[in-house]
Amino acid sequence: PLVSTGQLVREARRAGHGLAAFNVITLEHAEAIAAGAERAGAPAVLQISENAVRFHGGRLSAVAAATAAVARSCEVPLALHLDHVVTVDLLRQAHAEGFSSVMFDASKLPYGENVKATAEAVRWGHERGVWVEAELGKVGGKEGEPPLDAHAPGVRTDPAEAAAYVADTGVDALAVAVGSSHAMTERTASLDHALITRLRTAVPVPLVLHGSSGVPDEEIRAAITAGMVKINVGTALNTAFTTAVRAFLTDHPSTVDPRKYLAPAREAMAGTVADFLAVVRG
Ligand code: G3H
Numbered sequence: 001p002l003v004s005t006g007q008l009v010r011e012a013r014r015a016g017h018g019l020a021a022f023n024v025i026t027l028e029h030a031e032a033i034a035a036g037a038e039r040a041g042a043p044a045v046l047q048i049s050e051n052a053v054r055f056h057g058g059r060l061s062a063v064a065a066a067t068a069a070v071a072r073s074c075e076v077p078l079a080l081h082l083d084h085v086v087t088v089d090l091l092r093q094a095h096a097e098g099f100s101s102v103m104f105d106a107s108k109l110p111y112g113e114n115v116k117a118t119a120e121a122v123r124w125g126h127e128r129g130v131w132v133e134a135e136l137g138k139v140g141g142k143e144g145e146p147p148l149d150a151h152a153p154g155v156r157t158d159p160a161e162a163a164a165y166v167a168d169t170g171v172d173a174l175a176v177a178v179g180s181s182h183a184m185t186e187r188t189a190s191l192d193h194a195l196i197t198r199l200r201t202a203v204p205v206p207l208v209l210h211g212s213s214g215v216p217d218e219e220i221r222a223a224i225t226a227g228m229v230k231i232n233v234g235t236a237l238n239t240a241f242t243t244a245v246r247a248f249l250t251d252h253p254s255t256v257d258p259r260k261y262l263a264p265a266r267e268a269m270a271g272t273v274a275d276f277l278a279v280v281r282g
Pocket residue numbers: 023083084181182183184209210211212213214232233234235236
């Protein structure tokens with residue numbers, strides 16, 4: 001069934017598990033995530049980023065409806081989340097399109113503007129029962145420098161600032177910078193586990209790890225033990241998918257029916273989903 005992200009996060013936190021959230025780009029992603037979750041017998045979040053919506057010509061309702069339909073057809077509980085939203089207009093469509101949660105990403109803004117924009121998004125979301133994740137991103141950047149990407153390796157979230165940010169914005173979950181970075185195709189990231197523990201102590205809401213594709217299994221497990229709850233995975237699915245497509249087309253250069261190469265690619269992606277779910281469930 002389609003359930004709410006807030007419910008899955010609360011259940012995972014209570015059980016001491018991680019909750020994996022996987023990025024959907026194509027229909028095959030949604031199907032693979034659902035299949036992997038069914039195989040693992042574990043709940044998961046299907047998340048669609050603003051970039052993915054843009055890829056589909058801005059047709060949020062088309063991609064959301066298809067993804068939600070896949071989720072509704074499953075035995076395991078699955079939730080629908082709108083990821084890395086920077087455009088307020090898109091945020092305002094989320095509720096009507098069946099998303100129970102959004103990640104509002106003002107992390108590129110200076111601290112004060114991030115707080116103001118995020119508090120506004122949280123107010124809007126809470127009036128509609130939408131769970132809101134946000135990110136505290138400009139960490140360590142000196143005045144006058146261009147804003148740092150929150151998930152560049154080396155960037156860190158300060159616990160005292162994180163506590164103030166959560167209090168000032170009212171967010172339901174906080175994405176933090178602890179050593180992971182987006183779009184890694186090798187699992188070589190090393191996390192700052194002592195910082196995760198300090199953040200968990202400083203911040204009352206669940207913590208979110210972005211860029212988990214680059215984080216080794218044992219580092220993910222340790223991060224969950226230290227207090228991370230929502231574990232976002234995107235690139236690892238694309239690596240599995242594209243590797244399978246490439247292998248198939250290399251072996252079958254005259255194939256034209258996309259189902260011939262999408263089927264093994266979707267299956268490879270489902271395997272990766274099931275593997276991540278086994279890791280976050282301990
Ligand atoms: O919000 C999405 C995630 O942070 C995915 O990051 O593609 O590096 O796994 P990743």
